[in-house]
Amino acid sequence: MNSYVARSLEAVAFDPELTHDMMIFLAGPRQSGKTSLARRWLSQHGSADLYFNWDDARTRAAWRKDPHFFEPAARASGATPPWIALDEIHKASRWRDMLKGWFDVYRGQFRFLVTGSARLDLFRKGGDSLLGRHALFHLFPLSFREFCGRSTPSEPPDWALGPPRHLPSWDALGHSARRMAQYRTRGPFPEPLLADSDRFSRRWAQDYLSLLLRRDLRDLTRIMEIDRVETLVELLPSAVGSLLSEAAMGRQLEVAHTSVKVWLEALRRLYLVFPLRPYAKNLRRALRKGRKWYFLDWSHVPEGPSRLENLVASALWQACHSWTDAGHGRFELCYLRTLDKREIDFVILKDGRPTCAVEVKEGDLNASPTLRRRTEYLGDGVTGIQVIAPPDIARPVERGLWVVSVDRFLGQLT
Numbered sequence: 001m002n003s004y005v006a007r008s009l010e011a012v013a014f015d016p017e018l019t020h021d022m023m024i025f026l027a028g029p030r031q032s033g034k035t036s037l038a039r040r041w042l043s044q045h046g047s048a049d050l051y052f053n054w055d056d057a058r059t060r061a062a063w064r065k066d067p068h069f070f071e072p073a074a075r076a077s078g079a080t081p082p083w084i085a086l087d088e089i090h091k092a093s094r095w096r097d098m099l100k101g102w103f104d105v106y107r108g109q110f111r112f113l114v115t116g117s118a119r120l121d122l123f124r125k126g127g128d129s130l131l132g133r134h135a136l137f138h139l140f141p142l143s144f145r146e147f148c149g150r151s152t153p154s155e156p157p158d159w160a161l162g163p164p165r166h167l168p169s170w171d172a173l174g175h176s177a178r179r180m181a182q183y184r185t186r187g188p189f190p191e192p193l194l195a196d197s198d199r200f201s202r203r204w205a206q207d208y209l210s211l212l213l214r215r216d217l218r219d220l221t222r223i224m225e226i227d228r229v230e231t232l233v234e235l236l237p238s239a240v241g242s243l244l245s246e247a248a249m250g251r252q253l254e255v256a257h258t259s260v261k262v263w264l265e266a267l268r269r270l271y272l273v274f275p276l277r278p279y280a281k282n283l284r285r286a287l288r289k290g291r292k293w294y295f296l297d298w299s300h301v302p303e304g305p306s307r308l309e310n311l312v313a314s315a316l317w318q319a320c321h322s323w324t325d326a327g328h329g330r331f332e333l334c335y336l337r338t339l340d341k342r343e344i345d346f347v348i349l350k351d352g353r354p355t356c357a358v359e360v361k362e363g364d365l366n367a368s369p370t371l372r373r374r375t376e377y378l379g380d381g382v383t384g385i386q387v388i389a390p391p392d393i394a395r396p397v398e399r400g401l402w403v404v405s406v407d408r409f410l411g412q413l414t
Contacts, residue, residue, distance in 0.1 A: 005142060005190060007037055008152030008414050012326045013137040014041070023103055023112040023130070027121040028139040029271035029296060030216070031208065033190050034115040037139060038085040041113065046079035054088040067098070074110055085113045090120045096130055103133050118220050118269045137325045140318040141188035141297070144180070144410035148173040154326040156319070157412045160348055162355045162381045163400035170394035170408045177391035180407040184311055187299035205299055209233065212270050221266045228253050229263050236273065236293060237301045241309045241345075243290040243337075264293065271296050274317055279334035279347045279354065279378075292335055305362040308406065309345060312360050312387055315410050316346055322414040336377055342370045347378065354378040359386045367397045385409065 013024050026034050035053075042048050050073060052059045062069040074082040089095050103112060114120070114134070121136075145152040150173055158164035173179070185201070186193045189208070192201035213230055217223060231253060239249075246264070250257040267273045275291040294317070295301060298310035313333070320331035329350045336344040336357070346358040357374045359367075364386075370377075371384045384401040393405045 003194075004036055004040055005033075005146055005149070005194070006151070007033065007139065007146060008143065008154055009137060009139050009322070009325075010037065010041070012154045012322075013135075018327055019135045021108060021111065022132075023099065023114055023134040025120060025134050025136040026113070026115040026139050027136060028117065029141065030117050030211075031189055031191060032139050032141045034117075034139050035087060036190075038087065038113055038115050042083050042085055045083050047074075047077055047083040047085075050074055050077060050082055051085040052087065052089075054086070054091050060092075063092075068102070068105075071106075081109060081111050083111045083113055085115065087115045089114060090116045100130055100133065103130075118216065118271065121269075138318075138321050140321070142190055142193060143188070143318065143413060144183055144315065144407070145173070145413065147183055147188075147193060148176060148179055148411070150411075152414050154322065154414055155328055156323045156331070156350075156414075159383045159385065159402075159412075160319075160323075160356050161350060163383050167396070168394075168402070168412070170402070170404055171411065172392060172408055173411045176407040176411060180391065180410075184307065184406075185299065185303075187297040188314070189297060192299075201299070205297065208297075209272075209300075212272055216270055217266060220269060223263065223266060225255070225259075228255060229267075232260065232263055233267070233272070233300075236295070237306070240294055240301050240306045241292065244293050245290075274314075276313070276317075276333055276335050276346075279336050279349070281352070290337075305360075308362055308387075308389055309360045312358065312406065312409070313346065315413050316348065316358065319413040320348065326414075338377065342373075342377075344368075344370055344374065344377070354382050356383040356385065359384075360388075361386055362389050364388065365393070365395070365403055367401055367403055372398075372401065 028034060039051055042051055050070060052070060054060060070084050074084055143152060159168050185198065192204040195201060213226060217226065217229065223229060235252065246257040246260040250260045273293050273295055275293050277291055294310045294313040296314055298307050298314055301307040301310045317333050320333045323331045332349040334347045334349060336347050344357045345360050347354050348356040357371060357378060359371045367386050371386055374382050374384050386403045387406050387409045388403060389406055391405050391407055393403060394408055395403045397403060
C-alpha cells in the first residue's frame, strides 16, 4: 500500500452525536484497513503509543502481569482524552468482561477503539454485557470514491431514497474511466488495488483466500472438510447472479445440502461472500425463496457481465451497511424475481420499503422493460437506474429513471 487513503468512516465512527463517550468497535474483513485507520487516529490525537494488538505476545504478557497495563502510558501521553486501541482482543477469553471492566473504571478519562474481524461482529448474537457501552461500525475495503481520493458523504444520495426532487448531477470523478478499469480488475482491497502490478494483485488474492480458508475458517468454526469448502469457493464464481441451489451444489460436492448451507454461512462470517434475499412483500407473483450469493471482492469472478454485476452488488451492499451504521435508517439490499421470471438485479430497502431499483447491463443503453415497470412490482416512489459499463453516460429515460455509467454511479456511493 503506497499511502494512507482517507476513509469516509472516520467522519462517522468518531462523531460525538452517534457515539458520545462509548467504546468504538470497528469490524470488517481482514486487510480492509482497520489497523491503518486506528493507528492514524491515535497518532492524530496524541496517543500513538497506545496501540495494543492481542496477537503480540508482549501485549498478552503485559496484561497477565497487570490487567490495567495501558493506564501508565495513557496518563503519561498528555492527550485529553487519550485513545487506546485494542486490536484482536476478541481472541482473548472473557474479553467482553475485560472491556466492560475497563470502560466502567475509565469512562470519561480514556476512550477505547476496538478493532477486529469476524468474531467481533458475531458477539452481538448472544447476551451482551457491553450493551449501551459500545457503538459498532463496519470498515469495508475501499469504495470507488475513496479510491479516487474524493471526500465521501456518509448520507445516502437522494436517488437511493426514492425519486429525487432535483435531477442527480451524476458528476464524473477525476480520471474515473481509467480508475474504474483498475478498480474492476483488481477489486476493492487497498493493498492490491493501490499496487502497480496486476501480477501482484492476482497473487495477493490467492494468498488471501488461502489465509481465510486455511486459518480463519478453522479458528472461527469446527469445519474440518476444508478441501471441500475450497472446492465450493471455486464453484461459486460461476453461480454469481443466479439463484444458488444448495441441494444441487451439495450433489456436486457429494455432501448434504445442510453442509453447503453451513459452509456458506461460515464464508459469510469471514466476509468472503454475502447473500441477497428476494424481495416479496405483498407481491403475489414474486419468488419468495432462494438467495443469490456474491463475493465482497469481485476480482474472484471471471471478467465479463457477471463481474460487473458483482461489483455493483458489492458496492451497494457495503453502502447499505454504511448508511445503517451512520444512523440514516435501516437499509437492506435485495433482488426481485417474479414467478414469470421477470427480474430486477437489486432493490434498495429503507426501513423495509423499496426506494430504488437497480439493473446492471454490460452495454445496453435501453432501459430494461422490467425496470420500466418497477412501480408495478415495487409500488410508487421507487427510483430506477440501469448501470452500464461504457463511461461518461448519464442519460434520463423518463421521470425517475436513468441509464448511468458504472463509474458515475459508484461515484455517488459511500
